[in-house]
Amino acid sequence: MTTLVLGGTGFIGRRAVRRLAERGERVAVMDINPNAVSFAEFGDLVTVMRGDIIEFEDVVKAVLASRPDRIMNLAYLLGSGDDTPHFTMKLNVLGMDNCFEAARICGVDRVVYASSVAVSGQQSAFGDRMVDEDDAMHGTSQYAMHKRFNEFQAQQFNSVYGMNITGIRPANVTGPDKVRGSTDHVMCITLPASGEPVSFPKSGFMRLPVHVEDVAEAFVRVTLSDSPHHSVYNTGGIPISLGDLAEMVRGFLPDADISFDSDGGKEDSGNYLVDNSRLLGEFELEYPPLQSRVRDIINDVRRDNGLPPV
């Protein structure tokens, strides 16, 4: 089977591509930044091409060149773009639509795309309870609105054309090389791991970290499935305040210099109580404890800095 991964050289994409190739699957990657990573170790199994998802022709060319059975779309603008609404809309909304429409006209009816926990908005909109995929969406940021529209458009394609398009809503994806999107929970681990101080406004601010390897595995399993039971899945994660995360880091690095300007912040947090039983149950996924993932990230950074593992 062949999977075309759009945005496949990014943070999640590069891992999803490797995981597919390690299973012996053929993978074609299209990315605007094709040289960000090398898949040379997989030889002909992984091919990489440059393309811009905003250009419908590029997407169609990529589909025709690779003749995929499945398409995974991870191409998006993360962590910025509020000051460039026109460009960001083209990448996030038109780009996603280009993916769905190119899949349709080329006869690929299985598509998996990234939505986000951001669609739900603030935890305060739900009170102190878990949120699942059927709850109302309250996200109002540009990013959240684009993801909400992506989900709407996927449903349109599914109902009008009988396609089988599935969304995954990652939570706060964490990993040693994350540079875009939510990064406070990442810097709380990576900067102390390389001996640098780090400071945050509020210790009670909640995050919902989930390791990038676990998210990549979720994308792969959902993509390889012929007929997922649902059209959207939460990855969820492990809810933790930045203050408690700092304590966890200090458990491995007692000298870690992590400071906070003040307490509080819980009431300002995005949705951090997320029910992911749909994804974990159907795809038999189990996340390792956060503590062991924090240790993995610390040791990834220490290895890159020539330091011994903790």
Ligand SMILES: NC(=O)c1ccc[n+]([C@@H]2O[C@H](COP(=O)([O-])OP(=O)(O)OC[C@H]3O[C@@H](n4cnc5c(N)ncnc54)[C@H](O)[C@@H]3O)[C@@H](O)[C@H]2O)c1
């Ligand atoms: N990282 C997270 O915490 C997180 C959380 C929730 C949802 N998501 C979603 O997961 C998906 C992947 O996120 P990521 O963390 O891997 O981001 P990333 O920025 O690392 O990867 C995005 C990839 O898209 C590529 N790209 C950008 N513009 C393009 C264009 N015009 N044409 C083709 N490719 C283009 C980039 O070069 C990059 O390789 C995104 O849809 C993101 O919104 C991520």
